Amino acid sequence: MRFSNYYIPTLKEDPKDAEIVSHKLMIRAGLIRKLGSGLYTYLPLGKRALRKVEEIVREEMDNAGALEFSFPLLVPVELWIDSGRWNPDKKELMRLKDRNDNIMVLSPTNEESFTDFFRKEFHSYKQLPVNFYQIGIKFRDEIRPRFGVMRAKEFLMKDAYSLDLDEESLDVSYKKMRDAYYNVFRRCMLDTISVKADSGDIGGDASEEFMVKSSVGEEEIVACECGYIANIETAESVLEQDDNKEYDLKTIEMIHTPNVKTIDDLVQFFDITAKKFIKSLVYKADNKSILVLIRGDYDINETKLKSKLGIHNLELADDETIFDISGSPAGFIGPYNLKKDIPIYADFSVKDIVNGITGANKKDFHYKNINPGRDFQAQYYDLRLVKKGDKCVHCGKQLDIFRGIEVGHIFKLGDKYSKAMGVKVLDKNGKEVTPLMGCYGIGITRTLAAIIEQHNDKDGIIWPITVAPFHVIITIVNTKNEELLKLAEKIENDLEKQGIEVLVDDRDLRPGFKFKDADLIGIPFRVNLSEKALNNNSFEIVRRKDKEIFYVSMDEIIDKLINLINIENKKER
């Protein structure tokens, strides 16, 4: 392909709205352009790279026995009502009304369409197990689209859905996908780890995220030397006991605590460890008020709270609600002597507090000597947010926390959708049973961006050979020289016969400018064709990733390139 016939509008300057490397480089290397907030156009070079990733995903899905098919992007809302996922207030969900005022959802994921497909088409254990996948556009009305294609309103996604007769079979299907995911990310040269995760709105029994370690990632991951790893939303750690535990339950006292509100203030005021305090928070949980308690040295993990209590919508209550429940302004609420009786949930850390301190439901007052069990009743769960330095529940070592980009997510849905939407099959004994589902997603556009996050230097992108839009760029140093043009054409033809994709930079521009462009767009190997090289019969092949230069004679160019590409491929497969 001639550069002059192609369209790669490289830019010198970083775009103003780009915060992360992949976003900057995708714009600068002419891979994408912004059409609107969270909406990106893929230019030819970007589309070419994207299709490489797509093809790797397709091959690995095919290898794993999943069958490609495709659903409409529009989904009648009736299916969402059926599954119980329809919530008109859920703003991330794009939807429209058609000419007959029917509501159609623009798929963010396709569980409903699949479950409907399964219930219509699958009636016997003989048809199972099955796994179908599709590669297509998905929609999410992001409140704050950012980071380029990393968090956009439209994105290319692979989603797969399996149906199995029982747990054992689901385990096999799930493992096949898990293995396929490792293959995909390895082939994309992405350093990826799988992390136990919360299933969120999709739901189900268990889920794992595939994470690319990156300082710009939006997910927090908890990890231990021993191998324990989990998304912060589900991570657990050892509950540290209070070393100075008391045993005698004392009588409650009310203490005047003017202008003392935060835990730090209280620690200072009472001159006592934060482990003595019971933090009390009022939440609106699916429009019901609840009181949630945790020990003063911990924070509440709202994702755990939601998942453990089966809450869909959770938010902190407003001042008015707090006043209504407590009879006092925010900051002085506590579980004892509430004005209004509401359910109380507490983290395990609260259970063993003896003679604790908590708000007195009265402005500028706290209670001393509050004792769980004696002074209030609560239901106990693990609701703690893990902190860096917390101890691992498996080995006791200190936990580390780092950030990651979620590129894949696999779920054991179990019977969540199949039960809600009435999928039934006959088992071997002719008995009707509810089969189990799994679902498996890869963000293809996000994977592309993550590859760039992991493969770049100050000069631009460094494409792994497996997803490079072209394998080789031939830079003609002097485009006035006919001999060089002919040589470029010959090398291009010879390489293309070997399945190697070539871009010929035939633009009438300064060589330095062309070298810079080649580095920016990140083609793995560059061949420089200059008059000097021709005269000396010594041609430069430059490897992008380390700028190493290999000198070869004209006759050796092809073999050397094939050899270098094979080395890269071997490493990466």
Add this chain to the structure above:
Amino acid sequence: MRFSNYYIPTLKEDPKDAEIVSHKLMIRAGLIRKLGSGLYTYLPLGKRALRKVEEIVREEMDNAGALEFSFPLLVPVELWIDSGRWNPDKKELMRLKDRNDNIMVLSPTNEESFTDFFRKEFHSYKQLPVNFYQIGIKFRDEIRPRFGVMRAKEFLMKDAYSLDLDEESLDVSYKKMRDAYYNVFRRCMLDTISVKADSGDIGGDASEEFMVKSSVGEEEIVACECGYIANIETAESVLEQDDNKEYDLKTIEMIHTPNVKTIDDLVQFFDITAKKFIKSLVYKADNKSILVLIRGDYDINETKLKSKLGIHNLELADDETIFDISGSPAGFIGPYNLKKDIPIYADFSVKDIVNGITGANKKDFHYKNINPGRDFQAQYYDLRLVKKGDKCVHCGKQLDIFRGIEVGHIFKLGDKYSKAMGVKVLDKNGKEVTPLMGCYGIGITRTLAAIIEQHNDKDGIIWPITVAPFHVIITIVNTKNEELLKLAEKIENDLEKQGIEVLVDDRDLRPGFKFKDADLIGIPFRVNLSEKALNNNSFEIVRRKDKEIFYVSMDEIIDKLINLINIENKKER
């Protein structure tokens, strides 16, 4: 691929809502399933065939020098306002409001996004000509989705957009696409003709449709032996003169014509040729009333009317409007003595009428001796709908009319969008000029359906080799026989090494049932593996299209199949 690992749910019965062959066969052969009105799921076999068509389109676009890229499916309404195409009453256009109440259009075509891209990125003649294409989902809120994927709410489309400096260059770009379209349809083995067409809502200077002749087509095509061919919406024919023309203009008379309303009634009542009558119709044209006249033996072509007068929304006026303008009920309106003055447009056929008859704007009365020019003024255009038997304007022979399916449409848009949206480039002299656009669409899903319309028999689909989801099906007659299973695997492997795609029917079902399924899903070649064939070393290869059977020994199977497939491929390329 094993049939038992694949998913091809064939059906014996035609689906109740299917009216045309392709729709029936796509459901019965397990290619598609309906998710909702006008919304179809592609099952694995259908997806595979669709991808074959997609790949042919991609290759031909690449060969023609067009560059693949992709736009978001959502388009901010501002771009549609910019281009002048935004019309909130246009119900076919799907749109939604996002979380911030911004309107987003779901692309039916992408002229706006492209023009915006061009105006942002192209500033010099040096960057031209360019042609970009994408393959993706498009949306249309059909008032009456029908014929399966032929007229659906979502469909896969290839759309390309070119930008050229001048007419001459646009002609070249247009011709390249036209040639590429012929290649695409020839490779798909679709008997296709190109037809001059109206540019409709998309607009521009000239357009051609690619039509597949089919009795179930929704388009009418006018054709002549001499080679003249046009969509009925733009077709022209010779205006037949009235042989008994008068020359003396007589005085107007008002005639009582009770219960005489239609042209047939009038012909009978006045005992005179229909050529004497001036038919008068009131339309609402973009919310303005207009009177349109045509001679009694002709009908008005509303598409011509719209395009010649630049009307966007056209509909017949209601009775109330007619009464308001004419002072009489519908059926008695005429251009002379109207109660209200409205613009009058007439077909050329009206111009030479002498002493014509027309409604008297009074219930049960007509005027005699009405003369254009003397009694009313009108603007004249060709507004006639061509009828079968009309004479060709080129050779005078009688025109034929047949039906067709539109699979492609190419447009010279000229400066319609580039001007409206302010695309400007500098020419060689440094002068700012408005470059010209072309746009080029292929309905990929519709092409697939059209292929089935042209390639089927009573037993099912007959895939052309170029788009067949598999080239060969190996039917194992007795799946209990280990030797046959092994042989199937060997043949499959040997063929796949040659790039031939194989489906092995390993299902434990009656042979007759499996043969029927093979015919229904239309795989071009079937190899029957039976114990008898094994014993006699004489195997049957059945060619789907004519059921011809070729007998070969075990050693000859592969070579014979390769040979038969090559014959099909050669024919089709």
